[in-house]
Each structure stands twice: as C-alpha cells, then as structure tokens.
Amino acid sequence: MSRRQLDGLDRDIVQWLSRDARISNRQIAAELGVTEGTVRARIKRMEEQRQIRITAVTNIDRFRDASLAYIWIEVERTHQVRAVARELAAIPELGFVGEMLGRSDLLAITMVRNNEHLAEFVHSRIGTIEGVRRTESTLGVNFVKHDYRMARIVK
Incomplete structure (x- = not known):
C-alpha cells in the first residue's frame, strides 16, 4: 500500500477531528462542502496508513x-x-x-x-x-x- 501525503482536505478533516473526535462525518462534510462518503473514505485511508489515530486523551x-x-x-x-x-x-x-x-x-x-x-x-x-x-x-x-x-x- 503506497502512502500518500496529506492534502489540504485531509488536513482540514484532521483539524476538525482534533477539536472534537466525536464530530460526525456528516457535520465535517457540511463544513467542508464535500460528501459524507468522501470524509468517511479519507478518515479510513488515513487510519489504515497510520497517518492518524483517533483516541481519547487524558486531561x-x-x-x-x-x-x-x-x-x-x-x-x-x-x-x-x-x-x-x-x-x-x-x-x-x-x-x-x-x-x-x-x-x-x-x-x-x-x-x-x-x-x-x-x-x-x-x-x-x-x-x-x-x-x-x-x-x-x-x-x-x-x-x-x-x-x-x-x-x-x-x-
């Protein structure tokens, strides 16, 4: 599996997730003007390629x-x-x-x-x-x- 660089949309998705990892894909899609499927696919790819990991962080x-x-x-x-x-x-x-x-x-x-x-x-x-x-x-x-x-x- 070739690992590609994060583009602007990937970084925008990550920025939304970094504020609140519980945000829905639908809400991210609406904010960024793309489809929910696009957001879901990009998050899945970034997780599979270990570019991101969604986790809870202790305060x-x-x-x-x-x-x-x-x-x-x-x-x-x-x-x-x-x-x-x-x-x-x-x-x-x-x-x-x-x-x-x-x-x-x-x-x-x-x-x-x-x-x-x-x-x-x-x-x-x-x-x-x-x-x-x-x-x-x-x-x-x-x-x-x-x-x-x-x-x-x-x-």
Whole structure:
C-alpha cells in the first residue's frame, strides 16, 4: 500500500477531528462542502496508513494529585541509544519516549504521585536498564498550555 501525503482536505478533516473526535462525518462534510462518503473514505485511508489515530486523551489538568515527570536520560555509548529507547518504550507507565538532540540522549515522560514515587520509579525501572549512564528528572508544576494537536503545525 503506497502512502500518500496529506492534502489540504485531509488536513482540514484532521483539524476538525482534533477539536472534537466525536464530530460526525456528516457535520465535517457540511463544513467542508464535500460528501459524507468522501470524509468517511479519507478518515479510513488515513487510519489504515497510520497517518492518524483517533483516541481519547487524558486531561492532565484533572489530576491534582499527580505531576508530569520529565526524565532526561544519558546513555553510556551512542550505539546503545536505540536499544535503551526500545526498553523504555516497553515500560507501560511511560507515555512518551523520544530520542533527543542536545544534552540528553533520551526523554521519557510519565505521571507520578510525588517526589518519592518519581525517585522509586527512576531507580527501579530506568536506572536498571543496561546502558543508562545518568538521569535527570524535572516535574511539571503548572501547565499554561497543553495541546496534543501540535501535529497540526507540521505540514
């Protein structure tokens, strides 16, 4: 299956879905001046080609008893970065794992109850992975803006 680039109509559909994934295909079609079948087919194609995934997103503002923890990870050797990243990605508590440019090799993000919970998690789950040289953790304390629709800026 060849993967095609998103065109303007695809991006418009995604923008509507990013505001409210429960919006009907009929309503999107009416807003964009196309048929409901066109919207349905395009959404199906984008899902099949893994260009989009429609999912529910937790509103982190609702978790007053939890903090978002950013765990910056340095790896011992450059050739170990991908292997460490794969091991991190297998940890269910981590919602994000990414290879980074700059001071740290990897970034992992999770939710924790408090400082002690973060320390226990880092020491028992991350520090034990072969190739991890050093970690540095920071806690998000006040989120001014949290928007999972960031992909819309990429064209």
